[in-house]
Amino acid sequence: MVNLKAVFANHLKGISLKIARLFLLLSLLSWLFYTPTGLAQQGQQQGPVYIVQEGDTLWEIASRFRVSVEDLQLANNITNANQLAVGDQLVIPGLDGVEGVLTTRQLGYGENLLSLTRNYDIHVETLVRLNRLISPAELYSNSVLILPDASQTISNTQRTLLAPGQSLLELAALHRTNPWTIVNTNDLPATWGALPGDVLLTNSLQGSENGSAAPGALPSEIREVQLNPGRLQQGKAAVLTIVSRDELQLEGSFMDHDLHFFPDGNGQYIALQGVHALAEPGIYPLDLQITLEGEMPFEFSQMVRVAAVDYPYDEPLNVNPTTIDPAVTKPEDAQWAELTAPASPERYWSGIFSIPSPFSREYCLETGECWSSRYGNRRSYNGSPYNFFHTGLDIVGKTGTEIYAAAPGVVVFAGPLTVRGNATVIDHGWGVYTAYMHQSEILVTQGDRVEAGQLIGLIGDTGRVEGPHLHWEVWAGGVQVDPLDWLTEEFP
Ligand SMILES: [Zn+2]
Incomplete structure (x- = not known):
């Protein structure tokens, strides 16, 4: 309010009282509308906003965004770290150039850096900086990423595969859109920037097919991918389910084993793959090859984390x-x-x-x-x-x-x-x-x-x-x- 008063005073000098009153009203209105409900109401600090989730602590949020607890407290005028409530909006300091509401989300299988940047209309560099990414391997299935809020996903778009031999101009014509719209939506350098096999976002008259958890790097025929992290452990049987309304041919491999997919008759293709009890815990590539009728195979690979299980040691055994x-x-x-x-x-x-x-x-x-x-x-x-x-x-x-x-x-x-x-x-x-x-x-x-x-x-x-x-x-x-x-x- 200190700044407002100063501005108000300056304007009073030269401008008529009527305009000044209008300005004051607008300022007050904008102040009212832009005041978040939670702690970030002082507006002293610029930066993106994080909405406090169930189970969050100030220390945890600070560590996630790699800021100090003190800076986080200072930016949000927090005197008591225990006063944090679910739904509070916290300004995150030190993230210049990043705006809007941020959240954390588990990455599913079927997403990559490009699909995320396209789905959220965020630059690759911003996403990399926000998550301090060093290698694409860090985007393994079920890794937790800082992303824009789901409400900021691009609407009225659908995933479209650029077929081999197809140009972006042809694709644009097919979807009755302007090639430059596709270039902009997909963060491409120019019309030549898209490669065959690239999954692009195009305008859709039927409305959005994207959601924040859609497998955005896979062709639009793939509606959903399920891979339960609880079964990606030593000695457990992993179940990979791929949901599609279309007939597919699926092949894949994981931890030196070919995956065998079988249709369940309800639009789901299921592969069961055991994880060896002595497998080294860590991240492993899960490769997928999807073939739609009459089309070239689409290949995708993403890292998947395999966790250790604390199996006990038996007494030494003596046998024949x-x-x-x-x-x-x-x-x-x-x-x-x-x-x-x-x-x-x-x-x-x-x-x-x-x-x-x-x-x-x-x-x-x-x-x-x-x-x-x-x-x-x-x-x-x-x-x-x-x-x-x-x-x-x-x-x-x-x-x-x-x-x-x-x-x-x-x-x-x-x-x-x-x-x-x-x-x-x-x-x-x-x-x-x-x-x-x-x-x-x-x-x-x-x-x-x-x-x-x-x-x-x-x-x-x-x-x-x-x-x-x-x-x-x-x-x-x-x-x-x-x-x-x-x-x-x-x-x-
Ligand atoms: Zn036995």
């Missing part, structure tokens, strides 16, 4: 030396991996798996008494380093205890092996398998169609064991995953 001799284990492991590598297009299972023993699932989950060893435990055999892990769930039982199929499927292996003993493998489709080891008796043969709960064998102590039990494995995308997840959660 033959069962850890690489001359024996290597060919058997290769045979085992080969059995579980194909992804059959028919999905036989639905819902959660049933426990493959006479115990009730509820009793076992509640007490944990039904398993003698869980999946993922780090292991040492006969004094070796801890570079083994427990590949399944050990279910307690005596020789002769019944074994049931955990889900419907087709038996793809039933026979004796050195390490695994008498073993059975069931294919449930879509690259999902269950395996049953150390049996005293196998009661099915290869090619049998089995139902969930069907008797398939008897518990025993054949192979690399210290006593009778059922070692039960679940495979997804050629990788052993935690069977307990499949007893408690529905996949996909």
Whole structure:
């Protein structure tokens, strides 16, 4: 108000009282309208505004925007750091040239620097500076970015793929728009700045197809991409779901495995891929190739974070030396991996798996008494380093205890092996398998169609064991995953 008074006084000198009154009114009005509801009402500091979210603390906000708590307090006249309330608007100091309302958002799979700049109409340099980005690898799926508020996304646009051999002029003509509008909307240097395979924003008469979480770097036929970060962990089965109203051919790869996508009949294409229990935590590229009918394949790659799981270390184990001799284990492991590598297009299972023993699932989950060893435990055999892990769930039982199929499927292996003993493998489709080891008796043969709960064998102590039990494995995308997840959660 100090400045207003000064300006008011200056104007009073030379201008008629009538104009001065109008000016005062306008000033007061603008002051009223531009006053944020929260803490940033002093207006001493210029800069973008951040709206306080649930769970935010002043320290956390300061660290996110890399300003000191003191500067943040000073800019917003905050005397008590605990007075922060959800919905408060904080001015963020030190971000010259950045305006508007900022928020933080988890980046989905299917977005990149270009799609973000186009969707929010923000320059690449601003986005890079705002997030202190050093490399595009930092834009991994589920990374948290500082972005303009969702209300600032470009409206009435749709994603359009610049086809190979197509010029921007042709694209503009096709969409009845001016090529320079496309250049401006997409932050291109000129009409030659767009490359084939580029996903551009064009005007849409049907209204906006974009949202702040749309996979903006993918062709518009891809409506949504789901990739649950909770399953991107050692020993978990990741589920990648791609939603499209159009017929697609999808291929992809992740952590040295080809992804196998299957349509669910409701416009969703689903791939299940296990993350190895001993995989190094970090970021890995997830490559995707999307082919729409009659078009060239569209390729996309984005980093995805894989988290560690704190699996315990078992006491060192002593077993028959033959069962850890690489001359024996290597060919058997290769045979085992080969059995579980194909992804059959028919999905036989639905819902959660049933426990493959006479115990009730509820009793076992509640007490944990039904398993003698869980999946993922780090292991040492006969004094070796801890570079083994427990590949399944050990279910307690005596020789002769019944074994049931955990889900419907087709038996793809039933026979004796050195390490695994008498073993059975069931294919449930879509690259999902269950395996049953150390049996005293196998009661099915290869090619049998089995139902969930069907008797398939008897518990025993054949192979690399210290006593009778059922070692039960679940495979997804050629990788052993935690069977307990499949007893408690529905996949996909
Ligand atoms: Zn086991």
